[in-house]
Amino acid sequence: PTSRLPQVGTTIFTVMSALAQECGALNLSQGFPDFALPSALTDAVAHHVRAGHNQYAPMAGVVTLREAIATKVLASYGAKVDAGNEVTVTSGATEALFCAIQAIVQPGDEVIVFDPCYDSYEPAVTLAGGQVVHVPLAAPAFCPDWAQVSAVIGPRTRAIILNTPHNPTGSVWSAQDMQQLQQRVRDTNIFLISDEVYEHIVFDGCRHESVLRYPELAARAFVVSSFGKTFHATGWKVGYCIAPSALSAEFRKIHQYVTFSTATPMQFALADFLSACPQHWQTLPAFYQAKRDRFCSLLDGSRFSVKPSSGTYFQLLEYSSISHEHDVALASRLTREAGIASIPVSVFYRQAPSDLRLLRFCFAKDDATLDAAAAILQTL
Numbered sequence: 001p002t003s004r005l006p007q008v009g010t011t012i013f014t015v016m017s018a019l020a021q022e023c024g025a026l027n028l029s030q031g032f033p034d035f036a037l038p039s040a041l042t043d044a045v046a047h048h049v050r051a052g053h054n055q056y057a058p059m060a061g062v063v064t065l066r067e068a069i070a071t072k073v074l075a076s077y078g079a080k081v082d083a084g085n086e087v088t089v090t091s092g093a094t095e096a097l098f099c100a101i102q103a104i105v106q107p108g109d110e111v112i113v114f115d116p117c118y119d120s121y122e123p124a125v126t127l128a129g130g131q132v133v134h135v136p137l138a139a140p141a142f143c144p145d146w147a148q149v150s151a152v153i154g155p156r157t158r159a160i161i162l163n164t165p166h167n168p169t170g171s172v173w174s175a176q177d178m179q180q181l182q183q184r185v186r187d188t189n190i191f192l193i194s195d196e197v198y199e200h201i202v203f204d205g206c207r208h209e210s211v212l213r214y215p216e217l218a219a220r221a222f223v224v225s226s227f228g229k230t231f232h233a234t235g236w237k238v239g240y241c242i243a244p245s246a247l248s249a250e251f252r253k254i255h256q257y258v259t260f261s262t263a264t265p266m267q268f269a270l271a272d273f274l275s276a277c278p279q280h281w282q283t284l285p286a287f288y289q290a291k292r293d294r295f296c297s298l299l300d301g302s303r304f305s306v307k308p309s310s311g312t313y314f315q316l317l318e319y320s321s322i323s324h325e326h327d328v329a330l331a332s333r334l335t336r337e338a339g340i341a342s343i344p345v346s347v348f349y350r351q352a353p354s355d356l357r358l359l360r361f362c363f364a365k366d367d368a369t370l371d372a373a374a375a376i377l378q379t380l
C-alpha cells in the first residue's frame, strides 16, 4: 500500500525508551516523571472506579472537570471561558493537537511551526493535506525570529503552531514575543494552535505568557494543555482544548470521531483534585526548579555545557567537547555503553544545523535518579 506518511518512522520517544529498557539504562529520554502522583489523586481515581464511574463520559468532557478547568484559567490568566462551549477534554494534548489541526487545515494550506518542533505536529498537518513551513529558533536562546515569521506568512498561511514553554529547548516566550505575534496575525485569517502543556513549569520568576492572557489572540486560538505534565500522570492521557465556541464546535466534530470521549474515572478524579488542591500547580515551578538546579550543579566540572532552561522539565546539554558524533548516534551509544538514555535534538528539525551537538535530558526524576545520571555524565 502507499503510505499516507512516507517520511515518518517510529517516534524517537518510543525508540529511546525501548532502547533504555533493553539496555537497563537510566531513562532520561522520554519526558515523564519517575515519582508518584499526588496520593489524593490516586485515591480519587480509585474512589470513582469503585463508585461506578466507568462508562462513557460526555463527549466534550465531564462537566465538573470542564468547570474546574474554566476556574483554573480564570485564576491563572484572568481569562473567562465558558465551560459549556469553549472547553473540550481530550485523551491527552496529542489528541487535542490532532483534532485542532484537522478542524482547520485543508489541502494546500500552510502551517507555520518553529524548529526544533515537537514531533506530532507535522504528521497531523500532512494527513490534513497541508504543508508545514519551518521557521528555525536560533541557538543559544531559541527565541523566535519575527522577521523570518513575517517573511513566511502569505495568503496560504492557515495557522501558526506555537509551543511555550518549549520542548525540547526549555525556552519561554516573552510578553514582547506575544505582542509580535499579535502584530503578525492582526487583520489576517490565521488561526493559532498554542501548545501550552508545560504552562505551570516555568523558572526564575518567569511568567508563562499564555495565549489566554491576550484576548485578541485567544479569539483565533486553540489553546492546548495536558494534566499529564501538571499532575505527574502522563499515562492517564487527559488533556484539553480551549477555543472560542465556533472553533470548539468544529473541534468537537473531529474529537467525537477520533476518541468520542476520554477515560471517565480519571476525569472525575482530576475534577475533585483541582477543587480540593487548587494550589498544587502553583508548587510546580519551585519543585521543578530545584530539580533543574540539582541536576545542573551536579554537572559542574563535567565536559558538557549546560544550556539555559527557563521552563519545561528538560535540560539541553551541549557535548562538543566530548564528541563530534551525530547526536542520534551518540544518544544511542550512551544508552548502550554508558547506561544513560537521552533524546537527540536534531530529530526535531526539518534541517538541523550541521554543528548541532545537543542532547535533551528529562529531569522530572527522583533526586536519586538525577544523582546517578549526573555521576555517569561526569565520567564522559
Ligand code: PMP
Binding pocket: 031, 091, 092, 093, 094, 095, 118, 163, 167, 195, 197, 225, 226, 227, 228, 234, 237, 238, 239
Ligand atoms: N506537546 C508537547 C510539547 C509535549 O511535550 C507533549 C508531551 N509529551 C505533548 C504535546 C503531548 O501531551 P500528552 O501526553 O498529554 O498527549
Ligand code: GLN
Binding pocket: 011, 013, 014, 029, 030, 031, 032, 167
Ligand atoms: N512529550 C514527551 C517528550 O517530549 C513524550 C511524549 C511521547 O512519548 N509521545 O518526551
